[in-house]
Amino acid sequence: MASTAQLPSSERRAEIEANLGGVGNAVRQSSSASGARLVAVSKLKPASDILAAYASGQRHFGENYVQELCEKAAVLPADIKWHFIGRLQSNKCKALAAVPNLWAVETIDSEAKARKLNDAWAAAGHVHSLNVFIQVNTSGEANKGGVEPLEVEGVVRAIGESCERLSLLGLMTIGSLDGSSRRPNPDFLCLRQLRDSLGARLELSMGMSDDYAHALELGATSVRVGSKIFGTRAPKPV
Ligand SMILES: *Cc1c(COP(=O)(O)O)cnc(C)c1O
Numbered sequence: 001m002a003s004t005a006q007l008p009s010s011e012r013r014a015e016i017e018a019n020l021g022g023v024g025n026a027v028r029q030s031s032s033a034s035g036a037r038l039v040a041v042s043k044l045k046p047a048s049d050i051l052a053a054y055a056s057g058q059r060h061f062g063e064n065y066v067q068e069l070c071e072k073a074a075v076l077p078a079d080i081k082w083h084f085i086g087r088l089q090s091n092k093c094k095a096l097a098a099v100p101n102l103w104a105v106e107t108i109d110s111e112a113k114a115r116k117l118n119d120a121w122a123a124a125g126h127v128h129s130l131n132v133f134i135q136v137n138t139s140g141e142a143n144k145g146g147v148e149p150l151e152v153e154g155v156v157r158a159i160g161e162s163c164e165r166l167s168l169l170g171l172m173t174i175g176s177l178d179g180s181s182r183r184p185n186p187d188f189l190c191l192r193q194l195r196d197s198l199g200a201r202l203e204l205s206m207g208m209s210d211d212y213a214h215a216l217e218l219g220a221t222s223v224r225v226g227s228k229i230f231g232t233r234a235p236k237p238v
Contacts, residue, residue, distance in 0.1 A: 060080075097130075114155065
């Protein structure tokens with residue numbers, strides 16, 4: 001797929017490069033020997049911004065809206081590793097699975113959606129399997145997405161038994177606003193304890209712009225950072 005996006009102004013490039021360098025250094029310094037992954041969250045930012053980060057060596061990018069991800073993937077380099085981190089809707093699985101370089105879906109929140117995504121990925125004819133994370137509702141807030149902690153084991157089993165085109169990479173949490181100001185962050189602790197209790201070698205995707213360093217201290221293997229790299233976003237479309 002040809003990359004047709006254009007680089008932004010040299011000023012904007014320098015800004016993104018500097019931000020990315022700062023966050024990247026912090027991730028390298030505070031993560032374990034194996035190194036954590038930095039996912040640059042580019043939702044609501046133009047493709048040109050992504051290309052600037054790409055030019056600085058960044059390859060993992062996260063998007064929240066399926067249509068936006070599809071549009072960007074079509075005009076950006078094919079070796080970008082896209083992460084879908086938005087709320088997963090059953091009727092969008094097919095469109096998502098059509099993105100050839102979709103690298104991971106981090107927001108599996110039910111067995112049913114895991115199956116739906118598995119089938120869509122199979123139907124799209126990819127030879128490799130698709131990485132997924134189970135999103136966990138670590139804060140117990142009713143309005144938060146994700147699987148209840150006690151139900152995670154069942155979803156892990158279901159993916160292993162009946163989703164052969166999916167590869168379970170780990171657990172993910174967004175966490176509550178309330179928890180994000182507490183140290184240690186209770187959502188991160190919950191996710192880590194859950195992983196430990198499963199006795200599995202699963203990754204932990206947790207931590208955003210304001211708390212990624214803290215998340216790394218608590219064992220995050222993948223952090224999702226947006227505004228610290230690309231600047232503040234315009235309000236979410238409704
Ligand atoms: C937007 C978003 C992020 C990045 O948030 P920042 O605070 O801008 O770093 C990370 N994870 C998810 C799920 C998001 O929706």
